[in-house]
Amino acid sequence: MPLKVCIVGAGNMGAHHARAWAASSDAKVVAVCDADKARSEELARELGVTAAVDYRQVIKRGRVDVVSICLPTFLHSEVACFAARQGCHILTEKPLALTVEQGQAMIDAAQRHRVKLAVSLQYRDGWPARCREMIRRGDFGGPVILRFADVREVRPKLAMHRRGMNGGPVIDMACHYFDLMRFLTGGEPRRVFARGHVYGRGKPRLKEVDDFARDAAVITVEYEGGHILDLVVNWGMPEGFPSYTEEILMGPALLARPSAGRLCLQYGDHEEFWNVETLKFPPQQRIADLIAAIREDHAPEIIGEDALIALRVSLAALHSMETGQVVEWTDDRRTR
Numbered sequence: 398m399p400l401k402v403c404i405v406g407a408g409n410m411g412a413h414h415a416r417a418w419a420a421s422s423d424a425k426v427v428a429v430c431d432a433d434k435a436r437s438e439e440l441a442r443e444l445g446v447t448a449a450v451d452y453r454q455v456i457k458r459g460r461v462d463v464v465s466i467c468l469p470t471f472l473h474s475e476v477a478c479f480a481a482r483q484g485c486h487i488l489t490e491k492p493l494a495l496t497v498e499q500g501q502a503m504i505d506a507a508q509r510h511r512v513k514l515a516v517s518l519q520y521r522d523g524w525p526a527r528c529r530e531m532i533r534r535g536d537f538g539g540p541v542i543l544r545f546a547d548v549r550e551v552r553p554k555l556a557m558h559r560r561g562m563n564g565g566p567v568i569d570m571a572c573h574y575f576d577l578m579r580f581l582t583g584g585e586p587r588r589v590f591a592r593g594h595v596y597g598r599g600k601p602r603l604k605e606v607d608d609f610a611r612d613a614a615v616i617t618v619e620y621e622g623g624h625i626l627d628l629v630v631n632w633g634m635p636e637g638f639p640s641y642t643e644e645i646l647m648g649p650a651l652l653a654r655p656s657a658g659r660l661c662l663q664y665g666d667h668e669e670f671w672n673v674e675t676l677k678f679p680p681q682q683r684i685a686d687l688i689a690a691i692r693e694d695h696a697p698e699i700i701g702e703d704a705l706i707a708l709r710v711s712l713a714a715l716h717s718m719e720t721g722q723v724v725e726w727t728d729d730r731r732t733r
């Protein structure tokens with residue numbers, strides 16, 4: 398029997414989730430919920446399923462097996478805890494939540510009600526799986542440094558700039574890289590240092606925002622083994638600014654540069670190019686993984702605890718920006 402799936406949130410990610418679930422023969426989307434009636438109806442019409450405004454009316458034990466949460470981050474916890482109480486498995490968009498308390502409540506609810514909680518930190522899919530093997534084999538030498546820069550015009554969705562909605566890029570975007578470093582190196586965070594500003598204030602597109610999150614930051618995280626993440630994020634450039642991103646992974650023996658479905662490996666005297674798979678629908682891999690976890694009754698690959706660690710690194714970075722101090726990582730809980 399295919400798993401019955403309810404999509405909560407019919408915006409950008411909701412449409413990606415809906416199409417990815419619909420492409421799986423092991424699942425069937427049965428409903429789409431969004432507070433915006435027109436949005437839920439449009440996506441539901443595309444899929445030929447029921448549309449609803451209030452997710453509570455739809456998520457019921459027996460009627461729904463899995464809830465895919467694609468809402469602004471501050472709502473993830475409320476919906477996940479409700480779904481768990483109804484005995485539904487959960488795939489939530491990243492970041493897990495805005496606060497440790499909200500995230501822990503999701504993990505506790507999933508445990509208490511014996512349902513799976515998977516998180517769509519999908520940057521692990523694609524080139525990182527290859528590089529992870531190479532790091533473990535010693536091809537890069539060590540320790541490695543991952544540098545990522547993401548510079549963009551002020552984001553069109555106000556939620557992405559609001560402290561109280563998606564929390565700004567230090568929570569919203571950086572979580573992917575905090576998670577990726579653990580995946581690549583197998584090490585836990587050791588210390589975090591960050592500085593940051595608000596560049597978006599005063600920009601016309603953001604005139605309604607009254608709780609600006611920091612949107613421009615430089616974050617350094619050291620992981621076990623001396624591996625380093627160097628992250629620059631800036632979502633506060635003027636409208637029309639062309640996006641700039643840079644992603645490089647290097648060690649003493651090798652530098653890897655992923656771009657457009659290819660991975661360029663630069664050694665001292667030669668280069669190699671590898672094709673890397675790009676997914677048609679971004680959460681596809683996470684969905685396949687959750688289906689297997691449900692069918693075979695094991696943990697999904699990316700569990701709530703992984704995403705909670707990523708959130709805690711974000712919060713440590715924000716704390717470092719407030720205090721000017723290095724935050725030493727004292728909690729050695731591991732997820733595996």
Ligand SMILES: NC(=O)c1ccc[n+]([C@@H]2O[C@H](COP(=O)([O-])OP(=O)(O)OC[C@H]3O[C@@H](n4cnc5c(N)ncnc54)[C@H](O)[C@@H]3O)[C@@H](O)[C@H]2O)c1
Pocket residue numbers: 405406407408409410411430431432433436450467468469470472490491492517518519554556563569
């Ligand atoms: N994995 C990724 O790479 C990735 C990329 C983008 C966004 N995200 C995450 O996905 C989540 C959603 O982002 P998005 O870009 O799809 O946002 P979006 O604004 O496009 O969609 C959010 C939807 O939630 C609906 N909504 C708001 N409050 C609601 C409520 N109380 N009940 C029901 N519906 C409600 C809105 O009407 C909207 O349609 C965020 O947590 C974001 O961080 C992840």
